[in-house]
Amino acid sequence: MRGIGTIVRYGLEEALRRKVFVVVLLLTAGFLFLYWLGNHYAFRDLSGVQAPAGVDARDFAGSFVFGLAMFATLFLGVVLAIFLTIGAVSGDAERGLLQPLVVRPVGRSSLLVARLLGAAGVCVPYVLAVYFASMAITASEGHWWPDRIVVPGLELAGAVALVAALGLLGSVFLSSIANGIAIFMVFGAGLVAGLLGTIGHALGSHTLQRAAKIAAYVIPVEALYQDALGQITANTQGVTRFVLQLGPFGGAYIGGTAVRLWAAAYLAAVVALALFAFARRDL
Secondary structure, eight states: OHHHHHHHHHHHHHHHHTTHHHHHHHHHHHHHHHHHHHHHHHHHTGGGOOOOTTOOHHHHHHHHHHHHHHHHHHHHHHHHHHHHHTTTTHHHHHTTOHHHHHHTTSOHHHHHHHHHHHHHHHHHHHHHHHHHHHHHHHHHHHOOOOSOSHHHHHHHHHHHHHHHHHHHHHHHHSOHHHHHHHHHHHHHHHHHHHHHHHHHHHHTOHHHHHHHHHHHHHSHHHHHHHHHHHHHTTTOOHHHHHHHTTOSSSOOSOOSHHHHHHHHHHHHHHHHHHHHHHHTOOO
């Protein structure tokens, strides 16, 4: 346990030395300022908007802008997770730091678990902080709250933890650059699948919806994001709900307990595979 704690601290100190957290904090502050600005003018001018019959303009605006904030939060968290894990194995091996650690003081499995805990220990609180800060901004400017408050934030945090685990798995096989590109492309493919599913839902295309659901379950990051979107509008009904489900930020078509259970099992499988592969890697 002491060895794991040492590796976790080493990873955090390395990130501090490279000024990763400084850059993240500055960019996050910029995002939150722009998000506040958008909320301020959107809700200020809401009274002058003629909404279609049956659509609650405030519910629609709040759901849409907060859904956008959730997407931005997920994206920022994914970027942070990728850069904290892309070189966790291959990067240390290239710098000659890996072999002295895994031979005796720490061990391979402890090293990998420590790297994952270090990345998750940074990314999960970060995602939750940005999520609740965005919610507070929307509530203060628009007097709107999501129907579910806690679960969507936990799902976004879980999605980012899953990306961190995938980055760790990729670092066992790929160089840092190749791993980063691969994880970004996988994440992007999931987003495209989600958009196609939204289009399929709007057009009534069962084929597109089915293909998007399959893609979301192959990489559950998108499925968790979709379920989180669905949670924030869980109690919205009528024409407003129908319009929000046309997407891409106000509604969702994938969700439920099955998604969360599958994502948890998927995370466990990815970690197990990473441990198995690393144990057999030639250093």
